[in-house]
Amino acid sequence: MATISKEDSMLLVGPDEENSRLDRVLMRRFGEGKRTLILRLIRKGNVRLNRRRAKPETRVHAGDQIFLPLSLRSPEETLPARTRVPSWLESIEVLHEDDVLLAVNKPAGIVVHGGSGHQCGLIETMREHRGLPELRLAHRLDRDTSGVLLMAKNLAALRLLAASFRERSIHKTYLALVAGHMYPHAGRMHSRLKKGAVRGGERMVVDHAGGKESVTDFQVVYEGCCRGWPFSLLALQPHSGRTHQLRVQLQREGHAILGDRKYADRSDLRQYRSLGGRGMMLHAWRLRLWHPLRQQPLEIRACLPASWKDWLSERLLDESASSCG
Structure with a gap:
């Protein structure tokens, strides 16, 4: 019988992994290339969930503990010695x-x-x-x-x-620049999302029957045009933490995030790049x-990247931040 030794490492399941399969959580962490090893270790009992044996299809929840053998160490716990300091x-x-x-x-x-x-x-x-x-x-x-x-x-x-x-007592607010002018100017987006295989690779798709409920509140903060091409600044407050939730929901509404190479239409990407746009315009602006x-409230805000100033003036950036509450 497999046992947990002091040599084992431990992963804590995050909120964004709620109700995911155990094997899928580990494959996301370590890569699909270790699929065979992961499945073998789980079936042998060398991977434990909350110190108990589990099956590959067992559903995990935020806060669960996954114990790993030495042959499968957490990428968050392993770093080559004397790693070169990255420039960033x-x-x-x-x-x-x-x-x-x-x-x-x-x-x-x-x-x-x-x-x-x-x-x-x-x-x-x-x-x-x-x-x-x-x-x-x-x-x-x-x-x-x-x-x-x-x-x-x-x-x-x-x-x-x-x-x-x-x-859901931690509240996130994102800012996003999206293609077009969104109407209505405020509301709630509902969808059911799951991971699916589509042309160009794996990504999240809408599945009304088998997907996980995903809810996001949105508010239009500003509408503008760049050389005649309309765009909008949105404040987004997700009430669930699905992978790529905001990106998929906005694409489904016909207002993909500028620079989103996975979900935006090719025509929008070409237009965005022709205007000098670089990178995806999605920013985790505030955490409450x-x-x-x-046991006291804490609010953390992050200033917008410099690249956003090509689309929004300094004055507008300040006003936008204030109007988001």
Whole structure:
């Protein structure tokens, strides 16, 4: 019988992995290339969920603990010795730091953790170069999304944050530039999303029967035109944490996020690039939460990237931030 030894490592299931299959969680963390190894280890009992045997199809929940053998170490816990300091590290803006929390303004183009073709990401780099070996991600941002990224400095704080995400007591506000002028100017987007295989690779798709419920409130903050091409600035407040939720829902509404190479129409991408646009215009602007230990409200905001100034004036950026509440 397989047992858990002191050599095993542990992963904590995040809010964005709620109700996912155990094998899919591990494949997302380590890459599809380790599919065979992952399935074999689970079936042999070498991977434990909350210290119990589980099946590949077992559903996991935020805050669950996944124990891993040495043959499958967490990419968040493994970093080659004396890793070269990446050029972006010095430009990382620390938004909040105390005894148990660390929040930074993540630049677009940086993966939050290693795996799937990336040797190491932001969390591994921060852990090593800030001397915080227990630093863990409280949530995730896509590679091309910028903004507030929250981390916990110890496991106790991480568990409290995971519970807060699960109970939806942590509130996120994103800002996005989208194609066209959206009507109505405020409302709620409902959809049911699941991962699907489509031409060009795997991505999230709408499935009214088998998808997971996904809900987002939106508000139009500003409408403008660039050389006759209409665009809008939106404030978005997701009430669920599905993969690519905002990107899929806005594309379904006919207002894809500017620069979204996975979901935007090719014509919109060509127009965006012809106007000098680079990168995806989605920014995790604000995070509101109840501090896990101090028991007081905490609000963390991240300034917009410089590239947004090509589309919005400084004055408008300030006004937009104020109007988002």
